[in-house]
Amino acid sequence: LTASLRPPRHHVSRTAIGYWAARAVAGWLVVAAAQVVWLASSSGHAGVHVAGLVATVAVGGAHAVVMPQWRYRVHRWEVAPQAVYTRAGWLHQESRIAPISRIQTVDSERGPLEQLFGLANVTVTTASAAGPLEIHGLDRDTAQRLVDDLTTAAQATRGDAT
Amino acid sequence: VSDTTTNAVSPDWQRLSRRMLLIHPVQEIPRALPALFGVFVAGSRSGNGGLWALAGLAFTIGLGMIRWFTTRYRVTADRVEVRQGLFRRRLLAVSRDRLRTVDVEAHALHRLLGLARVTVGTGRSDRERGGGVRLDGLTLDVAERLRDELLERRPAAAAAAGTTGAAPPAEPPAAELARLDSRWVRYGPFTLSGVVAVGVVAGFAANFASEAHLDPRDYGVLRDVIDRLRDAPVALAVAEGLVAASAVVAAASTVGYVLAFWNFRLTRNPGGTLHVARGLITARATTIEERRLHGVEISEPLLLRAVGGARCIAIATGLRVGRGAERGGSLLLPPAPAREAERVAAAIVATPAPITCPLAAHGPRASRRRYTRALAGWALLAGAVAVACAAFDWPAWPWQVAIALLPAALALAADRYLSLGHAFAGGRLVTRTGSLVRRRSILAPAGIIGWNVERTFFQRRAGLATLTATTAAGHQQYDVADVELGEALRFAEEVRPGLLAEFLEEPARATEPPDVPPSHGARPAAPPA
Numbered sequence: 188l189t190a191s192l193r194p195p196r197h198h199v200s201r202t203a204i205g206y207w208a209a210r211a212v213a214g215w216l217v218v219a220a221a222q223v224v225w226l227a228s229s230s231g232h233a234g235v236h237v238a239g240l241v242a243t244v245a246v247g248g249a250h251a252v253v254m255p256q257w258r259y260r261v262h263r264w265e266v267a268p269q270a271v272y273t274r275a276g277w278l279h280q281e282s283r284i285a286p287i288s289r290i291q292t293v294d295s296e297r298g299p300l301e302q303l304f305g306l307a308n309v310t311v312t313t314a315s316a317a318g319p320l321e322i323h324g325l326d327r328d329t330a331q332r333l334v335d336d337l338t339t340a341a342q343a344t345r346g347d348a349t
Numbered sequence: 350v351s352d353t354t355t356n357a358v359s360p361d362w363q364r365l366s367r368r369m370l371l372i373h374p375v376q377e378i379p380r381a382l383p384a385l386f387g388v389f390v391a392g393s394r395s396g397n398g399g400l401w402a403l404a405g406l407a408f409t410i411g412l413g414m415i416r417w418f419t420t421r422y423r424v425t426a427d428r429v430e431v432r433q434g435l436f437r438r439r440l441l442a443v444s445r446d447r448l449r450t451v452d453v454e455a456h457a458l459h460r461l462l463g464l465a466r467v468t469v470g471t472g473r474s475d476r477e478r479g480g481g482v483r484l485d486g487l488t489l490d491v492a493e494r495l496r497d498e499l500l501e502r503r504p505a506a507a508a509a510a511g512t513t514g515a516a517p518p519a520e521p522p523a524a525e526l527a528r529l530d531s532r533w534v535r536y537g538p539f540t541l542s543g544v545v546a547v548g549v550v551a552g553f554a555a556n557f558a559s560e561a562h563l564d565p566r567d568y569g570v571l572r573d574v575i576d577r578l579r580d581a582p583v584a585l586a587v588a589e590g591l592v593a594a595s596a597v598v599a600a601a602s603t604v605g606y607v608l609a610f611w612n613f614r615l616t617r618n619p620g621g622t623l624h625v626a627r628g629l630i631t632a633r634a635t636t637i638e639e640r641r642l643h644g645v646e647i648s649e650p651l652l653l654r655a656v657g658g659a660r661c662i663a664i665a666t667g668l669r670v671g672r673g674a675e676r677g678g679s680l681l682l683p684p685a686p687a688r689e690a691e692r693v694a695a696a697i698v699a700t701p702a703p704i705t706c707p708l709a710a711h712g713p714r715a716s717r718r719r720y721t722r723a724l725a726g727w728a729l730l731a732g733a734v735a736v737a738c739a740a741f742d743w744p745a746w747p748w749q750v751a752i753a754l755l756p757a758a759l760a761l762a763a764d765r766y767l768s769l770g771h772a773f774a775g776g777r778l779v780t781r782t783g784s785l786v787r788r789r790s791i792l793a794p795a796g797i798i799g800w801n802v803e804r805t806f807f808q809r810r811a812g813l814a815t816l817t818a819t820t821a822a823g824h825q826q827y828d829v830a831d832v833e834l835g836e837a838l839r840f841a842e843e844v845r846p847g848l849l850a851e852f853l854e855e856p857a858r859a860t861e862p863p864d865v866p867p868s869h870g871a872r873p874a875a876p877p878a
Contacts (some may be wrong), residue, residue: 190838190853192802213617269849278806285799285819286848313798317826318819325470 192282195265195272199217204263205323206304207255213300215247231250264322266336271311273320289313290341297327309333362421362432368462369486374413375458381409409417419577424486429469429549431482443469443482443584449641449667451496453634455489460632465492469499470667479770500622523624527693528681529613534606536658536684540650542602542609547594610683615693623663623697643796643822645681645694645778647704647789654787659690664792666822679823694791700775703791708770708781714811715831716766721807723762727755761785770831771840778818778844782831788825794845795822802837816841 307330392401
């Protein structure tokens with residue numbers, strides 16, 4: 188029996204592409220701003236500084252364009268009758284599977300930037316410090332429904348889930 | 350004293366042992382030393398620093414005693430509760446059915462007064478330091494009865510026949526799994542536990558010497574040593590320095606081994622608990638419920654492996670593998686002959702199969718990855734050194750050292766590959782990784798919560814994956830590193846049938862990117878054990 192892991196059934200919200208891009212741009216802007224300050228405050232070597240700035244803009248731009256698209260294709264989730272299954276990442280991808288019976292908490296969180304995009308993330312924790320399943324970039328309603336479903340399902344099982 | 354007649358388990362609020370009135374102040378004083386010193390200095394300005402310092406000392410002792418007066422505990426049918434604090438009242442409570450481990454520990458001062466500290470561990474809350482409930486200062490007798498009753502294993506009457514020290518009661522039914530053999534002390538120098546201690550002492554001494562303007566050249570012996578090193582060729586001086594440092598570290602490590610592990614004894618009690626007792630001056634006894642014990646790890650740090658030694662570490666919920674020689678209380682066997690470690694591990698998991706079985710190798714692609722990573726790391730270092738040598742006019746020896754490191758990097762890669770392996774034997778997941786510390790982890794499927802399948806960009810190109818079993822026990826995750834994806838999934842299904850089944854698909858319908866080559870059914874041959 189040689190098989191491969193099929194992707195989870197559901198994509199996250201398409202809005203997440205914009206959210207990831209905005210987050211990437213914000214991160215690169217910090218770097219670029221630091222470079223601009225350095226350029227303005229130092230005398231000489233202006234050419235090197237400008238080249239650095241151009242490189243930052245080029246790398247940052249490529250990152251902000253490629254990464255969100257790539258992430259959108261990878262990020263997926265699924266709640267099967269017995270288990271929760273997620274996949275996340277882009278260059279470095281990770282699939283996580285946790286049985287419903289071992290779920291300890293289900294949290295939903297909306298950061299300021301996520302709120303702007305109407306998104307939320309859901310974190311499913313188990314008793315293992317290594318195993319939280321995080322689903323980023325869900326739209327608000329889906330996230331709320333997912334939390335409700337998982338909480339109900341997890342309550343149906345007994346024991347301390349270790 | 351009324352202490353000994355106190356009921357260990359009683360729903361009434363109780364005080365800790367009265368003898369703690371002697372210990373608390375002694376514990377407070379070192380903590381308050383900087384403040385006391387400050388008071389002394391500030392007081393000296395007004396001419397009577399001594400008086401001020403005395404007042405500060407009295408205040409500190411008073412504070413220490415208040416801790417006893419304000420601390421109460423009770424053990425009800427379902428909870429252990431501790432109430433403490435004068436200004437900031439705190440109530441710590443642990444549900445008894447969430448209780449995982451009970452540690453009984455006695456430092457030198459505690460032992461002098463016949464006291465012990467009981468720490469009740471609860472797994473999850475232990476993640477933050479001091480998360481468990483700690484009863485610091487019960488008489489040894491009460492502490493041992495409390496432990497036995499909390500673990501609900503033996504009637505209090507039987508346990509009350511306690512013995513000296515924090516050693517477990519030597520009852521006939523408790524089966525001894527291991528006991529320290531004094532010859533094991535020869536592994537002490539290879540544990541390197543003394544490095545930190547020696548480093549701290551050396552740093553402190555150097556700092557003190559420079560603060561006090563002491564010149565080592567004022568002392569005859571040191572002057573001779575310095576002159577000798579200065580006159581000797583550089584290589585010889587370095588070699589002599591290394592030998593001297595190694596000797597000091599080895600001696601300190603041996604002392605550390607004896608201090609930590611003297612009187613070591615591992616027993617299995619009939620009620621289903623493992624009991625570890627050890628320590629020369631600080632006696633420590635840990636009791637682990639076997640239903641919380643999901644496996645065992647045989648760990649071999651490189652130096653220890655070179656001399657044929659190994660140690661055993663418990664994989665139990667509520668026992669996070671900590672740092673230091675005692676591994677946060679999860680150590681089941683101190684550095685001992687590898688054969689002994691295998692025997693103890695087999696006794697703990699009740700079957701020798703997972704310990705002796707051959708492991709499936711991870712194949713040439715995993716091997717290539719080990720070399721690529723070792724060489725990439727080395728190239729990065731060598732490149733940085735080369736740039737620094739060119740740009741900053743460094744002497745030649747750094748890059749000579751860098752080149753000399755190449756064989757070491759290659760040897761590390763080879764050994765890291767040879768360490769990789771996994772198997773499912775005796776109903777247990779077995780995985781082995783690492784070179785600097787090689788660990789063979791044996792984990793029962795019941796302890797596995799879920800699976801993570803991790804694939805970096807380069808792993809996807811090589812068709813490999815890292816399969817991680819997540820668990821609430823031990824390190825929280827056990828990796829089967831760089832194994833072919835098909836084999837990883839087959840293995841996961843073999844260990845915990847059903848969990849992955851609905852997420853698998855046949856390779857024909859695979860929608861994976863084309864950089865995943867089709868898996869071949871044959872498993873790689875097992876390497877010699």
